[in-house]
Amino acid sequence: MKNPFHIMLIPTLGCPARCSYCWSSDPASPRMSIETVEEVVAWLSNLEKERVTFTFHGGEPLLAGAEFYKSALPMISEGLSHMKPEFAMQSNLWLLTPEIARILAEYHVPLGTSIDGPEELCDTQRGEGYFRKTMQGYEIARQHGLRVSFICTFTSRSFSEREKIVRFFMENGFTLKLHPALPSLRNANPEPWVLSPDDYGELLVYLLDFSLENLGKMEIMNINDLCKCVFIRHGTVCTFVDCMGSTFAIGPDGAIYPCYRFVGMPEYVMGYVHDRPALDDLAASPIGKRMQEFKEYVDTSCAACAHIKYCRGGCPYNAMVPYGGDIQGVDPYCRAYARIFDEICGRLDSEMEDGPVFDMMPFSGPRRREQKPGVMSLIRTQAMKDRMLR
Numbered sequence: 001m002k003n004p005f006h007i008m009l010i011p012t013l014g015c016p017a018r019c020s021y022c023w024s025s026d027p028a029s030p031r032m033s034i035e036t037v038e039e040v041v042a043w044l045s046n047l048e049k050e051r052v053t054f055t056f057h058g059g060e061p062l063l064a065g066a067e068f069y070k071s072a073l074p075m076i077s078e079g080l081s082h083m084k085p086e087f088a089m090q091s092n093l094w095l096l097t098p099e100i101a102r103i104l105a106e107y108h109v110p111l112g113t114s115i116d117g118p119e120e121l122c123d124t125q126r127g128e129g130y131f132r133k134t135m136q137g138y139e140i141a142r143q144h145g146l147r148v149s150f151i152c153t154f155t156s157r158s159f160s161e162r163e164k165i166v167r168f169f170m171e172n173g174f175t176l177k178l179h180p181a182l183p184s185l186r187n188a189n190p191e192p193w194v195l196s197p198d199d200y201g202e203l204l205v206y207l208l209d210f211s212l213e214n215l216g217k218m219e220i221m222n223i224n225d226l227c228k229c230v231f232i233r234h235g236t237v238c239t240f241v242d243c244m245g246s247t248f249a250i251g252p253d254g255a256i257y258p259c260y261r262f263v264g265m266p267e268y269v270m271g272y273v274h275d276r277p278a279l280d281d282l283a284a285s286p287i288g289k290r291m292q293e294f295k296e297y298v299d300t301s302c303a304a305c306a307h308i309k310y311c312r313g314g315c316p317y318n319a320m321v322p323y324g325g326d327i328q329g330v331d332p333y334c335r336a337y338a339r340i341f342d343e344i345c346g347r348l349d350s351e352m353e354d355g356p357v358f359d360m361m362p363f364s365g366p367r368r369r370e371q372k373p374g375v376m377s378l379i380r381t382q383a384m385k386d387r388m389l390r
């Protein structure tokens, strides 16, 4: 299970790439100073939380440079040792150097990076040269023993290329995390690329089938998470839990937001780290109250939905986008979530009716009958892997 308290550090909203659907990049964005990291540590040291995960996000977090990470990582690790900090980074890896890779390896920072499929397809969406520069960084990461997973943004244009894209990830041995191109409160850049809820639902079902057909050969993180959350009846990623109060993002100037997706919009600032606000103060801010309003809205609006426990109305940010920041609906991707949750539940029900399936499972006992891997097989494979990693 991921750590429940999550702080996203946004050292800058600047980024050297120019992806067509990007809504976050801001060339004029300032860089976070090490004094602001000190303030973050001082703010958090008063909070009664047992564990915390920090994700360096952007813009492009490597723009902060080697000296920033050489200071920030030990400062956070030592200053908040009682919260057993874990780290992660989301980066395009263009600026990864051996010097930065060494410090990230020392603090066991797993990297998430983004490519959208084979080079030509990726560069059509993300700009000429993107793929090559990310792969150069990936090589440096690998040489230093850093764990790298890949986020693939599916757009309205790449949806029809889904088989080619997924096979590319499998043939290269890359773990895949799907990200749909989403509309934004900040600007209209993503609009022509946005994946529709129906296409997103269809894509998720396609990826479920692909995962099961290729069990043991390829991992699709979203599918693992979706199956797991249905099985344990609780969300395992932020979209499917009440993220309010357990996730915050800190902008380059020390402003606190509910999530990285709000960073850079002054009307969504909850407070500032240098004021050391209590969690109750953040919850009492106008945007803190709006996040709470979403939770209450979901309790009513989704009350009759069979999936409410592990969906929780989806992402509050997504829900605000069509209404200019107000809460007047749940996440517009509701149709996609309902489709994949119905599919997983239906398959689990028929697998239960058919009796236990042990075939095609690694380390399984005697075979009951020839059968293709189902959702239970995927959940079991994942549980065994999690146990081995512990």
Ligand code: SF4
Pocket: 238, 239, 240, 243, 244, 247, 258, 259, 260, 261, 314, 315, 316, 317, 318
């Ligand atoms: S607002 Fe959406 S993306 Fe942000 S933490 Fe909450 S669920 Fe996740």
Ligand code: SF4
Pocket: 301, 302, 305, 306, 307, 308, 309, 311, 312, 313, 314, 330, 331, 334, 335, 337, 338
């Ligand atoms: S699937 Fe739709 S109706 Fe059901 S809980 Fe999720 S957002 Fe609400």
